Amino acid sequence: MSDTPTNLDALRERIDSLDNDILRLISARAECAKQVAEVKTRSDPDSVFYRPEREAQVLRRIMELNTGPLDSEEMARLFREIMSACLALEQPIKVAYLGPEGTFTQQAALKHFGESAVSLPMAAIDEVFREVEAGAVNYGVVPVENSTEGVISHTLDSFMDSSIRICGEVVLRIHHHLLVSEATLRDKVSRIYSHPQSFAQCRKWLDAHYPRAERVPVSSNAEAARMIKGEWHSAAIAGDMAANLYELEKISEKIEDRPDNSTRFLIIGSQHVPMSGEDKTSVVVAMRNQPGALHELLEPFHRHHIDLTRLETRPSRTGMWNYVFFIDFKGHVDEPRVAAVLEEVRLRAAELKVLGSYPMGVL
């Protein structure tokens, strides 16, 4: 097809007509979602409109049906935003995240809930937990593990003294950039600010490119981005959100040592989430301190063919030589097979706490 004006006009006419259809269909969908909300309120005035398991099913279905040319993740992202906007018609969802603004955790919150969610930055992980517990927000988002650097122990520890449940997970590919402000003299960079985790994730690159620059750890990447404003000899390592927020320029992109560098975040709330079809469960178990305790704990999972996705050990805060285990596995507590395993584990353990069953991250 040649790019003649007539062809272009015809194509644009077709796009306008398709846009009319899309507009009509999105509006009809939003009407439908409003009616769902009315049905929910009628059956229970305190009901929560947001349903993580249903949203996961909607997104998975779209990804399965998609035949291109857009790739499935891109298509799901568009539907994510449509759902987010439909939900906000009723009541915009309020989400607390580990701030400040511009952090990867905010990016994760928006990836999970869509841009129509109201996201509120908190200064520390325990503050996110507290806001959710107090009912000041609907959900919280906290980082839990990084593929390069491992577990974020502060998050795990926060679960030990809280009644908060895990309602979802979201995995984010983490890309770090070297950022400068308009005041920076690029060939005179002698100081680099970032979060300690980000320094660790970019260590080899920094050793190769800036071996002599002072590395100054700060409380977040966004804070690093803020610090360099007006410092002529400084640069920061942070992600796209911080770069945009503070209007910084990327002088080197994607400087993380591992191309698959990603962080897993948890969505925390107070809701029991029903089965979505592809779910994960997280539990924390305290074992009596005796030989073979770990084997005894894991044996029922193995016997019932339950797929463990993570096992983390943390020192218990009650006794000097006691340990607690954080275990993630595939399956939902409402499945009889999972309930049976947990019953066995409960008998063997000093303590078992189910932190939640939730849909496996879709996007």
Ligand SMILES: C=C(O[C@@H]1C=C(C(=O)O)C=C[C@H]1O)C(=O)O
């Ligand atoms: C429409 C519903 O409520 C909300 C909106 C959804 C949507 O727009 O598809 C999906 C789940 C809920 O978060 C529903 O439960 O089906």
